[in-house]
Amino acid sequence: MSNENEKTLGEVLRLQGITRRGFLKFCAATTSLMALPPAMVSRVAEALENARRPSVIWLSFQECTGCTESLTRSHSPTIEGLIFNAISLDYHHTLQAASGTAAEEARKQAMQDNYGKYILVVDGSIPQANPQYSTIAGVSNLDMLEETAKGAAAIVAVGSCASFGGIPHAHPNPTGAVAVSDIIKDKPIINVSGCPPIPVVISGVLAQYLTFGSIPELDELHRPLAFYGKAIHDRCYRRPFYDKGLFAESFDDEGAKKGWCLYKLGCKGPTTYNACATTKWNEGTSFPIESGHPCLGCSQPDFWDGGGFYKALSIPTENITRNIIYASAAGIAAGVAVGVMNKAKKARANKSHQKTTIDDLKK
């Protein structure tokens, strides 16, 4: 494994039969995905040619595997795929062939061989209400994160769950889910938020590290400025409609058919920072707003608790007056009945629920 890691990226690509022309094409696309000026291609080529393969340990905690799926969904040799191949992915429990004890040994071996130099990638949030809510090989997510972070050169928190807690963190946050940055305070952390993040943004961060051996410039939420420096709204092609006050009022009205701004349908583009409007999805085909759906704001903290995906930003999230007016006598009666049913259901669930402990897992 160590000898493999001594190879430069140029050597690895040549071993895969990639010519210099192919390498230049790879560098042009990589420069583009890092949002660097095209004039930087030759510098990127020189740096990538001589870059050593970094060891990467990827830990998945409370997550849906959507982030891994986003990065690896293609079977073709995409730029993301090539960058992914250019790293030494020493541990990823979804992708690796080894399982059980052998898998955990691979993680420990990679940590030992590359102590202080490996990149730790984390997807998923970490439960703190009860460590047994999420364990890997009997080890709680919290313990595994703390142990693996110690020898990491930097940590990449992939997805909104690892960056900000994400959906597990949404109210009422039953597992006490937190972000990586809530636990690890003494390592550089790069948040690559999104649900999931754009695949080229994930690989762009890895490419940046491969190219320059450093972490990219970050915003106040520790996200790479190259991708999260502008609001979706600022780079949205529907922005001229917003400026002219032309809005779709429903999904099938004349404004929607003419492609007008989706602000009134709840678009979170003005408060969401991400590269969707220019990098786009599915190899640059489109992005949600281009497909006629408002931005959900998935790369922002607590997007799930933002008060409603289809509620315009200018409308207060808790409209108490309106709720009181709408609550007719019948509605109140129905609400009380549903509330009583829910309470009974919750009590039954609590009564029958047995918590799993580490000791149970060892039996």
Add this chain to the structure above:
Amino acid sequence: MKDTGTGELRVEAGEFLTCNVEPLLHEVRHGLARLLETGETTTIDLRGIPMSPGEEDRIMDELGQGEVKAQLSALGPSDIIETRFPGVWLVIHHNSENEVIGKFIEVCEIPQILRAQREDIHHGLAELAERLA
């Protein structure tokens, strides 16, 4: 969206545009002037510029097609097309599934990627020498 008659569907530019087409064409004009005066080349990454559906097609229409069209086969096809303005090239990189992974306007005498690369020439020389040995 309209059928071009060739089976290809094209998105028509809407009533309101980002208005990025004209400035981009001016940037190309400045790049050409610089190429003539100083030999400095210019590359514009089209994927870094916001455009409404149909606007990119408008740029392609404005640039048109010139005398040279080459295709590179490395990590999927790449189209290198000289536009009707000599010295202005359109370089489109695809992956092996023919999905676009990069789209650039290059203002230069010949795009770097079309030149035979020294590393590949070394490799070719060694291979030919081995075959003749």
